[in-house]
Amino acid sequence: SAVISQKPSRDICQRGTSLTIQCQVDSQVTMMFWYRQQPGQSLTLIATANQGSEATYESGFVIDKFPISRPNLTFSTLTVSNMSPEDSSIYLCSVEAGVGNEQFFGPGTRLTVL
């Protein structure tokens, strides 16, 4: 399995500001994923981040709003830019790891935008 940590675990931010969320994995992984879970909702994939290439965004998500970095095989960041209350969600990073390529999730970052 993979042990994933995220920072911060939660934050309360003002409208119009930006927040960068960090995701650290205890082993080298090729693919990292960023998900959003809005209150009471399911998880929605934002983008896939592979080391050494641009992130691939899903429909409805754009790089200007959610820039992603992937500087090495154990770390990634997601920035939520120019935040509005609608961005209040849990943001989770995920990696594919293990013998069976299971997907493991970090503990999430709970973001509240006022």
Added chain:
Amino acid sequence: AQKVTQAQTEISVVEKEDVTLDCVYETRDTTYYLFWYKQPPSGELVFLIRRNSFDEQNEISGRYSWNFQKSTSSFNFTITASQVVDSAVYFCALSEQNRDDKIIFGKGTRLHILP
């Protein structure tokens, strides 16, 4: 199109009862993976199982069991002798090998186990 349907939004059962959570999926691919995750009130997502499309054998893990039926595109999850600690939201999910294993989640079933 890729789709996961969990028709049961919320279920309540009394402790020690058995409960089955339904999951129906839709995919055009022959190679795909199905998952179940548990999200307790604390919010973390706990991996329960991953099953590939070529393995229809049912699986049992303690009080948990999964019934995979390709003929009906279903991957149902049963908890036997439920316990209060089983209270959580359970997500069924699907990924396709040719879509870089991106996981698509169902809307989840909120399970309440009443003491």
